[in-house]
Amino acid sequence: MSVDTVTVKRVARLARIAVTDDEAEQLKSSLNGILAFVEQLNEVDVDGVEPMTSVQPMRLRRRKDEVSDGFMADKVTGNAPETEDGFFLVPKVVE
Numbered sequence: 839m840s841v842d843t844v845t846v847k848r849v850a851r852l853a854r855i856a857v858t859d860d861e862a863e864q865l866k867s868s869l870n871g872i873l874a875f876v877e878q879l880n881e882v883d884v885d886g887v888e889p890m891t892s893v894q895p896m897r898l899r900r901r902k903d904e905v906s907d908g909f910m911a912d913k914v915t916g917n918a919p920e921t922e923d924g925f926f927l928v929p930k931v932v933e
Contacts, residue, residue: 839877840870 841849843859846866850857857865891898908914911924920927 839873841866841873 843862843866846862846869847857850862850865907924915921915924915926918926
C-alpha cells in the first residue's frame with residue numbers, strides 16, 4: 839500500500855496540520871516507508887505463537903469480581919453541597 843500527495847494533504851487537513859507542498863512530499867515518502875515496514879511485519883509467520891503480556895512468563899494477579907458500593911459513600915459525597923442516603927442531590931434540569 840502506498841499513499842499519494844493528495845492523501846497526505848487530506849490526512850494533514852483532518853489532523854489540522856498546515857502542510858506545504860514540499861512538506862507533503864517528504865511526509866509521503868516517510869509514510870510510504872512506514873507502510874512498507876508494516877507490510878513486512880504482515881509476512882512474519884506467527885502461527886502457534888501465544889500472545890504475550892510480558893517478556894517474562896508471569897500470571898496476572900486477579901481479584902474477585904464482586905459488585906460493591908466501595909464502602910466509602912460518606913467520603914465520596916463528603917464535599918457535595920447536598921446529599922441524601924449516600925446520593926448526590928442535583929437541581930432538576932428538564933421539566
